[in-house]
Amino acid sequence: MRLMNLFKRPQSTTAPVARERLQILLAHERAVSGKSDLIAILREEILGVIAKHFPVEQEGISVKMERGEIVSTLEVEVEIPTPMCPSFPLPATSKPATADELAREPEMAEAAEASE
Amino acid sequence: MAKVLVVTSGKGGVGKTTSTAALGAALATAGKDVVVVDFDVGLRNLDLVMGAERRVVYDLINVVQGDAKLVQALIRDKRVPTLSLLPASQTRDKDALTDEGVEKVIGELKEKFDWVICDSPAGIERGATLAMRHADIAIVVTNPEVSSVRDSDRIIGLLDSKTEKAEKGERVQKHLLLTRFDAARAGRGEMLNIDDVLEILSIPLLGIIPESTEVLRASNLGSPVTLNAPLSAPARAYFDAAKRLNGESLEMVIPRDRKSLFGKIFGRRAAA
Ligand SMILES: Nc1ncnc2c1ncn2[C@@H]1O[C@H](COP(=O)(O)OP(=O)(O)O)[C@@H](O)[C@H]1O
Ligand SMILES: [Mg+2]
Numbered sequence: 001m002r003l004m005n006l007f008k009r010p011q012s013t014t015a016p017v018a019r020e021r022l023q024i025l026l027a028h029e030r031a032v033s034g035k036s037d038l039i040a041i042l043r044e045e046i047l048g049v050i051a052k053h054f055p056v057e058q059e060g061i062s063v064k065m066e067r068g069e070i071v072s073t074l075e076v077e078v079e080i081p082t083p084m085c086p087s088f089p090l091p092a093t094s095k096p097a098t099a100d101e102l103a104r105e106p107e108m109a110e111a112a113e114a115s116e
Numbered sequence: 117m118a119k120v121l122v123v124t125s126g127k128g129g130v131g132k133t134t135s136t137a138a139l140g141a142a143l144a145t146a147g148k149d150v151v152v153v154d155f156d157v158g159l160r161n162l163d164l165v166m167g168a169e170r171r172v173v174y175d176l177i178n179v180v181q182g183d184a185k186l187v188q189a190l191i192r193d194k195r196v197p198t199l200s201l202l203p204a205s206q207t208r209d210k211d212a213l214t215d216e217g218v219e220k221v222i223g224e225l226k227e228k229f230d231w232v233i234c235d236s237p238a239g240i241e242r243g244a245t246l247a248m249r250h251a252d253i254a255i256v257v258t259n260p261e262v263s264s265v266r267d268s269d270r271i272i273g274l275l276d277s278k279t280e281k282a283e284k285g286e287r288v289q290k291h292l293l294l295t296r297f298d299a300a301r302a303g304r305g306e307m308l309n310i311d312d313v314l315e316i317l318s319i320p321l322l323g324i325i326p327e328s329t330e331v332l333r334a335s336n337l338g339s340p341v342t343l344n345a346p347l348s349a350p351a352r353a354y355f356d357a358a359k360r361l362n363g364e365s366l367e368m369v370i371p372r373d374r375k376s377l378f379g380k381i382f383g384r385r386a387a388a
């Protein structure tokens with residue numbers, strides 16, 4: 001039995017597989033955690049720009065980075081409160097929003113997203 | 117100048133507490149004033165491995181909260197007079213440790229000792245980040261096995277971002293301590309080998325501690341392996357690691373497969 005084990009040796013060599021799996025995984029994990037600061041900075045800056053035009057909340061923005069083989073995508077989602085408050089910017093005048101203008105709001109949110 | 121050292125890993129059961137006790141005793145027998153501090157609040161074990169479990173009166177949390185003076189909580193080792201232990205609390209939880217309290221205690225310990233060695237709890241949560249917070253040097257304890265290596269990589273990331281040194285734009289010196297290394301299994305390709313782990317983690321190697329029953333025997337008896345069996349292979353590896361911490365450069369001893377080919381064929385067992 002013991003001599004047989006000697007001959008079986010090459011097949012039971014799993015360490016190289018472990019090494020390869022680790023190298024791939026850690027390359028990914030390091031990239032993500034290394035970028036986490038960048039994401040936080042981006043989030044703050046985007047929030048700053050949008051807040052100049054819309055009353056957005058700190059929690060109303062999510063920034064995600066997805067890493068792919070060839071391209072990576074940056075996903076920015078901004079939640080803008082329904083414009084009932086007077087501070088919501090209205091074209092030309094500043095009277096309370098009409099039903100018509102309210103209906104336009106989703107489009108504006110989409111526009112904000114698309115521009116990222 | 118006192119040095120603060122954290123023994124950390126992410127993963128549990130890899131040998132942090134064993135290494136804290138063994139290295140603490142090795143440094144202390146070399147004449148340094150050493151304190152080993154148990155940060156594993158709620159799951160303290162360092163007292164047991166050091167054989168001081170029946171002498172614990174006050175603990176780290178009592179000191180942090182001002183209920184006891186530091187000198188009342190420190191337990192001096194009966195075998196090595198330059199070695200002391202600051203135990204963790206077994207009943208309280210880690211939330212009882214405040215940032216300011218820990219900073220103050222570490223500051224006081226630095227005045228009394230040459231080496232302050234912090235035994236980190238497992239995980240990457242507050243307990244682990246508090247233990248590494250004030251470190252000058254980190255020993256990343258790793259087993260040659262995928263999950264341990266991955267967790268060590270996470271911990272290295274935290275050492276570079278969550279420590280006082282990192283926040284000041286300085287660096288915590290990081291060392292890899294490869295523990296529970298089984299030469300026979302590495303030789304058969306069943307375990308990651310040393311070069312693989314070093315290449316993946318890319319921090320300097322402090323030592324390779326072989327898997328050995330001497331470690332278990334020592335902890336059964338409540339004595340660091342460097343005191344209980346100073347000539348055993350794991351103890352020698354710990355003594356060498358301690359010398360490297362003191363700035364000596366020594367050749368690295370790679371544990372060899374003691375049950376050699378001949379041993380296998382003739383069914384002979386080499387003495388461990
Ligand atoms: N070199 C070694 N050889 C054999 N057993 C070991 C070795 N190092 C640690 N152990 C054992 O592994 C277990 C976990 O060790 P411990 O130091 O408590 O790990 P941690 O503090 O990282 O959770 C213990 O039972 C210990 O005796
Ligand atoms: Mg432990």
